[in-house]
Amino acid sequence: MKKENLLITGANGQMGSVLVKELQKIYGEDHVITSDIRTNENFNGIFEILDVTDGNKLNDLVKKHQITQIYHLAAILSASGELNPIQTWDVNMKTFLNILEVSTVNAIDKVFFPSSIAVFGKNAPKIKTPQDFVLTPSTVYGMSKVAGENWAQYYFKKHKLDVRSLRYPGVIGHQSLPGGGTTDYAVDIYHKALAKVDFECYLKNDRTLPMIYMEDAIRATVELMMAPKENINVRTAYNLSGMSFSPEEIATSIQKIYPKFKIKYKIDFRDEIASSWPSSTDDSSAKKDWSWKPHFDIDQMTEIMITELKSTNSKNIKV
Ligand code: AKB
Numbered sequence: 205m206k207k208e209n210l211l212i213t214g215a216n217g218q219m220g221s222v223l224v225k226e227l228q229k230i231y232g233e234d235h236v237i238t239s240d241i242r243t244n245e246n247f248n249g250i251f252e253i254l255d256v257t258d259g260n261k262l263n264d265l266v267k268k269h270q271i272t273q274i275y276h277l278a279a280i281l282s283a284s285g286e287l288n289p290i291q292t293w294d295v296n297m298k299t300f301l302n303i304l305e306v307s308t309v310n311a312i313d314k315v316f317f318p319s320s321i322a323v324f325g326k327n328a329p330k331i332k333t334p335q336d337f338v339l340t341p342s343t344v345y346g347m348s349k350v351a352g353e354n355w356a357q358y359y360f361k362k363h364k365l366d367v368r369s370l371r372y373p374g375v376i377g378h379q380s381l382p383g384g385g386t387t388d389y390a391v392d393i394y395h396k397a398l399a400k401v402d403f404e405c406y407l408k409n410d411r412t413l414p415m416i417y418m419e420d421a422i423r424a425t426v427e428l429m430m431a432p433k434e435n436i437n438v439r440t441a442y443n444l445s446g447m448s449f450s451p452e453e454i455a456t457s458i459q460k461i462y463p464k465f466k467i468k469y470k471i472d473f474r475d476e477i478a479s480s481w482p483s484s485t486d487d488s489s490a491k492k493d494w495s496w497k498p499h500f501d502i503d504q505m506t507e508i509m510i511t512e513l514k515s516t517n518s519k520n521i522k523v
Pocket of ligand 1 (some may be wrong): 319387
């Protein structure tokens with residue numbers, strides 16, 4: 205069997221740090237090259253400093269490690285993106301175009317590109333937003349994801365580059381902290397509950413968004429990347445569903461474990477971003493093409509989040 209060597213960009217991020225460990229289990233530590241703009245001592249195996257806007261350095265690393273697959277996770281997210289729109293467009297687009305070019309030149313087998321529910325705009329149906337609805341995003345982040353999806357499809361058609369992509373909902377996990385996203389509140393809320401402090405939410409109480417538990421998000425990524433090439437009929441990005449909930453509903457779920465937990469609201473610009481996104485998406489293409497099925501609902505997730513965060517906290521205190 206051909207030896208695979210994977211390059212992960214943005215490996216220090218919320219998804220990257222968890223995905224790396226899963227890929228290391230599958231391919232072996234020495235075959236997963238982790239990279240990020242800043243150094244990180246938490247990974248076993250090989251780590252490289254990489255700013256993906258530097259196409260030459262990317263090309264050198266791909267050659268040096270004989271890379272066969274790239275998971276390109278480096279990006280600026282929706283809320284941070286609105287504070288620096290031009291820089292966000294530059295970084296998100298330049299990095300992905302470098303990945304596509306270097307992958308084509310080096311005959312990379314497969315590329316993973318994360319897209320997002322942020323591709324949809326206010327005009328899209330809120331409930332079960334269809335896979336193929338017209339994309340009119342309201343954020344620069346969303347615009348960069350729509351452009352990225354189209355570039356992915358272009359390289360697939362023009363250069364036969366096997367680029368695969370998912371439209372992630374908000375991802376919630378205990379292993380890492382998100383940064384700069386609109387859905388980040390749904391991770392932060394668990395940390396506040398554990399610290400026994402009230403949570404101040406920047407979204408409206410009934411702002412329902414699509415979300416997914418980290419374990420489901422990682423499994424979806426691996427399943428998509430392992431699916432036979434002929435099954436991949438969507439060459440932009442697949443809608444992906446886990447669960448949907450509002451701030452009020454996640455607070456209720458936490459109150460089943462911590463009855464005294466309180467949520468209050470101080471709305472900011474992120475609610476406007478969230479108001480342009482779907483409440484749920486129709487992921488029947490993912491179900492049909494590569495048998496996608498989420499495993500976790502909100503209460504199961506809450507139980508695991510609280511148990512795991514408690515255990516991490518007690519380990520940290522002992523050190
Ligand atoms: C964000 O909130 O920006 C991300 C996303 C939904 O893509 N979590």
